Amino acid sequence: MKTENTKEIRADVLIIGAGMSGLAAGIRLAHFGKKVLLVDRHYSVGGLNGFYTIDGRGYDVGLHAMTNYVPAGTKNAPLTKLLRQLRIRYDELDLCPQRESAIHAFGNKLRFSNDFSLFESEIARAFPQEIDGFRKLDEFLKNFDETALDAKDSSARECVGEFLRSRELIDSLFIPLSFYGSSLPDDMALPQFAIMWRSIFREGFARPHIGVRQILRLLNKKFTEAGGIRKLRCGVKNIRIEGGRAAFAELDDGTRVFAEKILSSAGSTETMRLCSHKPADFGADNIGQLAFCETISVLDAVPEKDFGWNETIIFFNDAEKFNYRTPPGLIDPRSGVICIPNNYAWSDPSRAPQEGCLRVTCLANYTQWKNLRGNGEEAYAQAKALAYEKLLDVALSHLPATSEDKIRAKLVARDMFTPLTVERFTGKLGGAIYGATHKNRAGTTDVENLFLCGTDQGFLGITGAMLSGISMANLHGLT
Ligand SMILES: Cc1cc2nc3c(=O)[nH]c(=O)nc-3n(C[C@H](O)[C@H](O)[C@H](O)COP(=O)(O)OP(=O)(O)OC[C@H]3O[C@@H](n4cnc5c(N)ncnc54)[C@H](O)[C@@H]3O)c2cc1C
Known part of the structure; x- marks a missing residue:
């Protein structure tokens, strides 16, 4: 494969996007001797789950938890299957399981952990008349x-x-499953609900000691060791379609990539809009509607020891019913997710995070943020500061009481993203983390040799995206 200093590259497969799905697909294809070129417009890998540095401090973009945790050696579990397919040893992930999480809603606190029996007993306690139905649903x-x-x-x-x-109870069950993987307002597609039920309630959460960098380092290493070629800071500008096939893809720097097949994780509408036979407004009815804001507070404290915060993740709803849809205002702080990444059961406490961290996520309105930005950077920054304060207040109302002054005194850094940040760094239309409303599980398009993987193929989250990359590579790239 020709790469440097050339305006033409030939490959068996071009993969668009070096997020979890693109990397996993690339590894799988390279293992089978395919010449793979993986390109991303961003300067680093990871996509929606990458990492970055501000003032020398490292941040994970999106990691609250890796779902689908199972202990080493568990048979027929998504995590062990995906590790086998990627030839990664379980211990290389360096995973530490969650301690305990909870759903706070309608005056109840429903605790759950990686042991399903805790959740079952909590449902029996809070909703005794529903426990039989709950067990039947689980079955x-x-x-x-x-x-x-x-x-x-x-x-x-x-x-x-x-x-x-x-x-x-129904709303309570939908809160975690929606926030961690639904692109559908106020409902979920049944297969997606079943995937998330297993990922979150039946299996559970874990995190590598050093966060998402551990997963990305491994994926990168496996990809390059298998002979895959990466090209970052260089996106796909367009795909020339001739006779129903992708003839070549043109990159931002003018390079033409001639590949037998193209696998895209850029999103379904986003990918089709790159194609020369589609109008630029194609797919307007399938652009994701759900966007989010997230705040990150870094604390010079150990959350459990100093504040008594001992849960890993809290999913909350303070409204009369759970509304999972675009809010009319900039954010909807009535429901969301509070994550304290310090609260994992570290297998090596000396490698536990040194600083405290509090992440708060809620639904947001992309159009409102976009319009606000039109009013200038100052208005945007002010709105972000207000939203940050609101979400900090909400989080504190769900955490064991500690004086707000004490927490503020320990606050050493903060960051926040809006739907515009997501759109800017990943190209996701509308900043929709979970992508298009309607998924395309088969991953095929009307272009014979162009396929989808990742978010819009329909398997979401870190584990889901990797599984999507693997299954689309197996189905379309290796045949
Ligand atoms: C704040 C936040 C928190 C999250 N928390 C969790 C969590 O705790 N646990 C979990 O399991 N999941 C979480 N997720 C979801 C998870 O990160 C995603 O579902 C998953 O990473 C999606 O991977 P992907 O490969 O499908 O897509 P992406 O990560 O979106 O990758 C697509 C890539 O394509 C690139 N691209 C787009 N257009 C082009 C183009 N034209 N040319 C070249 N490259 C292009 C983008 O730059 C991007 O890198 C979170 C996401 C966010 C944003």
């Missing part, structure tokens, strides 16, 4: 083939309503 989901590529997107709310009556 139904266990037998559901959630990864079938031809699975139908029926309503998860309708299905869950056949097992449970309490709207408060």
Whole structure:
């Protein structure tokens, strides 16, 4: 494969996007001797789950938790399957399991951990009349083939309503599953609900000691060792379609890439808009509608020891019902996620994070942020500062009482992203982290040799994106 100093590159497969799915697909294809070129417009790998540095301090873009945690050696689990396919040893991930998380909603606190029996006992305690239905729902989901590529997107709310009556319980179950993986307002596609049920409640959360860098370093290493070629800071500008096939892709620097196949993780509408046969406004009805804000507070403190905060993740809802849809204002602080990345069971405490961290996520309105930015940087910065304060207040109202002054005195750094940040760094239209409303599980497009992987193929999150990359590489890249 020709690379440096040439305006033409030939490869078996061009992969668009060096996020979790693109990297996993690249490893899989390179292992089977394919000449793979992986390009990303950003200057570093990881996409929605990368990392960055401000004032010498490292931040993970998006890592709260890696879902689908299972102990080493567990048979037939998504995590062990994906490690096998990528030829990664379990211990290389350096995972530490969560301690305990909770759902705070409707006056209840429902605790859960990586041991499903805790959650089951919490449901029996808070909703005794629903425990039989809950167990039947769990049994139904266990037998559901959630990864079938031809699975139908029926309503998860309708299905869950056949097992449970309490709207408060149903809403409570939807809070974590929606925030960690739904592109659909106020509902989920049933296969996605089943995937997230298993990922979060049945299996659970873990985190490598050094966060997402551990996963990305491993993926990068495996990819380059297998002979894959990476080109960063250079996106795909357009794809020339001739006779129903992608003839070549033109990169931002003018290089033409001639590849037998193209696998894109850029998003479904985003990818099709690169194609010469589609108008620039193609797919307007399938642009993701759900966007989020996240605040990150760095504390010169150990959250558990100094403040008594001992949960790993809290999913909360303070409204009368759970609204998972675009809010009318800039943010909707009535529901969201509070993550304290310090609260994992570190297998080596000497490598636990040195500083305290508090991350708070809530729904946000992309258009409102976009319009506000039109009013200038100052207005945007002011709105961000207000949103940050609001989300800090909300988080503190869900955490064990500690004087706010004490926490503020320990605050050493902060950052915040809006839907515009997500759009700018990943190209996701509308800043929609979970991508298009309607997924394309088969990953095919109307272009014979152009395929999708990642978020818009339909497997979400870190584990999901890697599984998507692997399954699309197996299905379309290795045949
Ligand atoms: C704040 C936040 C918190 C999150 N927390 C978690 C969590 O705790 N646990 C979890 O499991 N998941 C989490 N997620 C979700 C998870 O990060 C994503 O689902 C997953 O990383 C998606 O991977 P992907 O490969 O499908 O897409 P992406 O990561 O979006 O990768 C696509 C890549 O394509 C590149 N690209 C786009 N257009 C072009 C182009 N034209 N040319 C070249 N390159 C292009 C982008 O730059 C990007 O790098 C979080 C996400 C965010 C943003």
